Amino acid sequence: MKKAPIVWVNLLVFLITGTIALTLVPYYAIVHGFDKIEIIATILCLGYCGMSITAGYHRLWSHKTYQAHAFVRWVYALGGAFALQNSILHWSSDHRNHHKHVDDNERDPYSAKMGFWHSHMGWMIREYQGKEYSNYKNVRDLEKDKIVMFQHKYYLPLTLATNFGIPFFLGWLNGDIIGMMLSAGVLRLVLSHHFTFFINSLAHLWGKQTYTANHTARDNHFLALLTYGEGYHNFHHTFEYDYRNGIKWWQFDPTKWFIKSASWLGLTYNLRTAPEERIEKARAQHHLSTLKERLIHLPQHSAVLEKLEHEYEVLMERLNEFYSAKKRLLDIKRKQLGKDYRKTDVYQQVQELKSKFENQKNRFLQFQLPQPA
Known part of the structure; x- marks a missing residue:
């Protein structure tokens, strides 16, 4: 079978920058050292x-x-030009294809089922997609954005200006151009590349499937640290229209924090979120399916299955009751126009139903299967 042609520009970029990062950067660090300004500049640029x-x-x-x-x-x-990961138009087209055809080896540009190497960077080294690689039919909406199209048209000069100009200027200010070019230039670029590539590779291979097993995407707290919150990938693939990836307050998602903070200044708006009710249902349904698969291999599983399904049905009842009451409370809150809605009977009802729902959720999620003999 004939292999897809090599994309030489991509291969040379990865080889040259990778080699410099592995050889010249540590050599310079040992011989000359990087000062605090260079380290801080590298972190900020990254x-x-x-x-x-x-x-x-x-x-x-x-x-x-x-x-x-x-x-x-x-x-x-x-x-994005500084990150050197192709234009917005091209990147978004590939990514939409990834979501639409996730895990399809023929149509997903970086299918995880083709292995770590392919999904991490192999898909960019060979032109596997052929004409499909430059087909922008799925991003016609972005072609209406003048900023997107300007960046796409002048992508090459913008990448050269940012990747050489920014480190050079910072190095000139700091009095060490070579050191800054190596740290904030090459090392920053290599780390930026691989941190992003981890989302396509490791985030589909390592972690927990919290909401569904219908795709390979996984939630991984460690990867979230390296990818600015993108490590909660099972959630993202299940609710891709949500601006958040880490939905809990304690989950590391600086991208979410930035978007939300910018909304307070009017710089971002119309932030979309998945309804809590849908998120809870997805998690419960996936947990039910997981336990059912394990039950098949246990003797006398019928009685346990009946009990498990009963707990699930009670949970769905509690969930529907709680969120229905919560919607009624929100309506009252809007109509009261500043009055204390917490004094209403509906508010008290919501608190009681929330407690019942949380207790049943914990009971269901902690359901113990019998140990095999």
Whole structure:
């Protein structure tokens, strides 16, 4: 079988920058050392690139989970060029294909079922998709965005200007151009690349499937640290229109925090979130399916299955009761126009139903299967 042709530009970029990061960067660190300014600049440039991809390329343009002021979009567009991961239009087209055909080896550009190497970076080294690689039919909406199209048209000069110009300027200010070019230039670029690539590879291979097993995406707290919150990937693939990835307050998702904070300044708006009720149902349904699969291999599983399904049915009843009451309370809150809605009977009812729902949820999620003999 004939292999797909090599994309030499991509291969050379990965080889040259990777080699410099593995050889010249540590050599320079040992012989000359990197000062605090160079280290801080590298971290800030790395964060700028990463957030431009996660908040911009990914959650804004690929999934349209929120809208942003032109100033923010320009910041993302320049940061995306600095990250050197192709134009917004191209990146978003590939990513939408990934979600639409996830795990399909023929149509998912970086299917995890083809192995770690392919999903991590192999898909960019060979032109596996052929003409499909430059087909932008699924991003016609983005072609209406003048900022997207400007960046797409002038992507090459923008990448050269940012990847050489920014580190050079910072190095000139700090009095060490070579050191800054190696740290904030090459090392930052290599780390930025692989942190992003981990979302396509490790986030589909390592972690927990919290909400569904219908795709390979997984939730991984450690990967969230490296990917600015993108590690909660099972949630993302299940609720891709949600601007959040980490939905709990304690989950590390700086991309979510930035988008939300910017909304208070009017820089982002129309933030979309999945209804809590749908999230809870998805988690419960997946847990039920997982336990059912394990029950099949246990003797006398019929009685246990009946009990399990009963607990699930009670949970769904509690869930529907709680969220129905919560909706009624929200209606009252809107109509009361500043009056204390917490003094109403509905508020007390919501608190009681919430307690019953949480107790039943914990009971269901902690359901113990009998140990095999």
